[in-house]
Amino acid sequence: MHHPxxxxxxxxxxxxxxxxxxxEDCQGTTCFDTKxxxxxxxxxxxxRRATIAHETQHILRGPVAPYVQTREEQAVETAAAELLIPLxxxxxxxxxxxxxxxxxxxxxxxxxxxxxxxxxxxxxxxxALNARLDYLELQMPVVD
Numbered sequence: 001m002h003h004p005x006x007x008x009x010x011x012x013x014x015x016x017x018x019x020x021x022x023x024e025d026c027q028g029t030t031c032f033d034t035k036x037x038x039x040x041x042x043x044x045x046x047x048r049r050a051t052i053a054h055e056t057q058h059i060l061r062g063p064v065a066p067y068v069q070t071r072e073e074q075a076v077e078t079a080a081a082e083l084l085i086p087l088x089x090x091x092x093x094x095x096x097x098x099x100x101x102x103x104x105x106x107x108x109x110x111x112x113x114x115x116x117x118x119x120x121x122x123x124x125x126x127x128a129l130n131a132r133l134d135y136l137e138l139q140m141p142v143v144d
Contacts, residue, residue, distance in 0.1 A: 091133065
């Protein structure tokens with residue numbers, strides 16, 4: 001299991017601070033100049049976990065030019081989602097719910113992380129998920 005707080009802690013030269021001043025739609029930011037990650041106050045535990053994983057991926061990938069920031073955000077979110085949501089865990093969550101909020105709660109991430117993981121499934125991962133879900137349906141008794 002990936003431990004995002006341990007991964008961030010391993011980046012010894014980086015610091016974490018909390019702020020009430022981030023825009024409402026921003027859970028965290030990374031500043032390469034000051035080697036600081038700033039996270040918004042008021043996040044749930046799952047949101048904090050997802051945000052620190054996301055911001056750690058920014059650090060590991062390094063700064064990018066402004067014209068590729070949108071693409072970089074997607075790549076970072078996908079990388080964090082793949083670390084936080086192993087395929088088997090996703091399959092187990094999908095076995096009992098198709099609601100993205102319930103899945104996020106079960107996987108201890110935010111809904112955006114679930115969406116990113118689902119959007120980035122490879123063909124092989126999709127086949128494996130479908131096979132696992134088909135298997136589970138065969139094993140579950142039908143209740144009338």
